[in-house]
Amino acid sequence: MDIIDKAKKLQAKALEKNEEKKTEFRGHQSCIRDLVINDPSVVNEKKLMPDRHPQMDLFICDLFNVSPKDDLHSMEHPIFSLATKPDTRIRYYEHNGNSIKIVPSVLGLATIWDKDIWIYAISQLIAARDQGREVSRRIRITVHDLLISTNRQTGGDHYKRLQAAFERLAGTRITTDIETNGVRIKHLFGLLDEIRIVEKSPNDERMIAVEIVLPEWLFNSVLGNECLNISRDYFRLRGGLERRLYELARKHCGHQFSWKISLELLHKKTGSSASIKEFRRKIKCVAEGNGLPDYCLSFIKNTDQVLFQNRGK
Secondary structure, X not given: OHHHHXXXXXXXXXXXXXXXXXXXXXXXXXXXXXXHHHOOOOOOHHHEOOOOOOOOOXXXXXXXXXXXXXXXXXXXXXXXXXXXXXOXXXXXXXXXXXXXXXXOEOOEOOEOOOHHHHHHHHHHHHHHHHOOOOOXXXXXXXXXXXXXXXXXXXXXXXXXXXXXXXXXXXXXXXXXXXXXXXXXXXXXXXXXXXXXXXXXXXXXXXXXXXXXXXXXXXXXXXXXXXXXXXXXXXXXXXXXXXXXXXXXXXHHOOOOOEEXXXXXXXXXXXXXXXXXXXXXXXXXXXXXXXXXXXXXXXXEOOOOEEEEEEOOO
């Protein structure tokens, strides 16, 4: 009986030590998780969509050889809808002497996700120009390359969604006097002047290649170098508000340590259709999620302001 009792005691001690180690390990995991979520220098990867194409073929297009580019004026002004449902409101926006009117088609305003086509086209133009090639407003796009570059899936439905994006871009009309490349002219234009499907799959109706004509206003921005590099992780952001906040942070914070803005003005700049109360709640959620590439944001309750900080600083 003594041997059996000793064996039982040893077994009980071993189980107790094992449980202590498990508890200690869970504590370490919790600390690491809290550190990642609360440390402003670390992006919370859980808040980003997965990188769907980590092994990209380098020959696919020029975009893989350069950082994606966004134009300064659409980063500054709320041209694109943040909603996933059709937005048919006419928008007016005035700031610092610039005015802009955005009129949707019956399909709704072009969305912040539709803007991926603009970003891809701008990046292609700048890459071609930097290589010494002649550039024009007419660009030929291989649709599969566009889907991969913008971290989208390549199934049949996604080709259909992309076609709808082309149509919304062409249908959204802009009236503005924003100066581009040193010229201020009253412009009325669509976000795309022309779309032409030049090649389809022999097996189905999927687009293979498309020719688009960029509006002169946007083309002038490219010629005037009025564009900024953006993170590739921009295409991994799930929400429209998060994408818009990243654009504003990149435009205004840039390589500085920080940028502060009132919640009311930020609400105006994002183009959000939410009430101020709901917008404040959403900003708090984004701050807690800590998922913006390159920047983190904090909500300052006592002054009702939002502080953006550069993770690299």
